[in-house]
Amino acid sequence: MTSSPVPDEAFWNDLYGDRPRWSGNPNPHLVSTATGLTPGRALDIGSGEGGDSIWLAQQGWDVTALELSSVALTRARTAAESAAGLRPVDWLHADALTWRPSGADFDLVSSQYSHFPPAEMSTLLATMAAATRSGGTLVVVGHEAHEHAMIGPEFFFAAADLAAQLGEGWTNAQAGLLPHPVREGRDEVLVAVKATA
Numbered sequence: 001m002t003s004s005p006v007p008d009e010a011f012w013n014d015l016y017g018d019r020p021r022w023s024g025n026p027n028p029h030l031v032s033t034a035t036g037l038t039p040g041r042a043l044d045i046g047s048g049e050g051g052d053s054i055w056l057a058q059q060g061w062d063v064t065a066l067e068l069s070s071v072a073l074t075r076a077r078t079a080a081e082s083a084a085g086l087r088p089v090d091w092l093h094a095d096a097l098t099w100r101p102s103g104a105d106f107d108l109v110s111s112q113y114s115h116f117p118p119a120e121m122s123t124l125l126a127t128m129a130a131a132t133r134s135g136g137t138l139v140v141v142g143h144e145a146h147e148h149a150m151i152g153p154e155f156f157f158a159a160a161d162l163a164a165q166l167g168e169g170w171t172n173a174q175a176g177l178l179p180h181p182v183r184e185g186r187d188e189v190l191v192a193v194k195a196t197a
């Protein structure tokens with residue numbers, strides 16, 4: 001079986017360039033996870049057009065938004081300029097598969113609908129785990145596996161497998177399929193809290 005290549009920045013820039021902006025609304029699984037947490041530092045991986053980062057910054061989080069696509073980042077920055085009541089967002093143009101955090105500095109680390117083959121997904125999870133502070137929350141959301149025109153089946157993950165990779169030192173609040181609160185379909189949702197040292 002041949003596997004699909006991991007989409008690069010040119011792929012994502014073309015994709016964003018070909019279509020109008022998404023809703024701009026934050027993802028509901030992130031909203032339900034972050035609501036009730038005390039705002040601190042948040043890392044939004046694959047932040048796209050900035051809907052989640054802007055919402056978090058409006059809730060009082062100091063957000064680092066990490067994104068591969070310069071087109072998406074420009075749109076996100078523009079959206080942030082016209083949004084009300086948000087703390088400044090650090091818009092970071094970087095590849096999440098090679099970027100490394102300087103320390104476990106984030107109280108909330110989120111990846112919403114970033115899909116990679118298993119090896120790259122493990123790299124991403126390890127980076128997210130390393131970036132999470134003791135007592136901090138990690139949330140990974142992905143689409144339930146389905147036939148997809150652009151990516152193969154190896155790009156879909158099970159939240160339970162990611163939870164197993166995190167291993168000891170984490171408490172899983174959620175690791176499995178959940179109905180999407182707004183649209184049809186289900187999502188793989190991992191919410192895990194890092195043990196305090």
Ligand SMILES: C[S@@+](CC[C@H](N)C(=O)[O-])C[C@H]1O[C@@H](n2cnc3c(N)ncnc32)[C@H](O)[C@@H]1O
Nearest residue numbers: 012046047048067068069094095096097112113
């Ligand atoms: C399906 S979109 C989801 C965007 C946003 N999180 C949301 O839920 O609306 C996936 C995003 O991940 C970004 N992305 C893909 N590969 C990446 C990488 N290696 N590093 C950082 N961002 C990446 C894409 O450019 C795209 O913006």
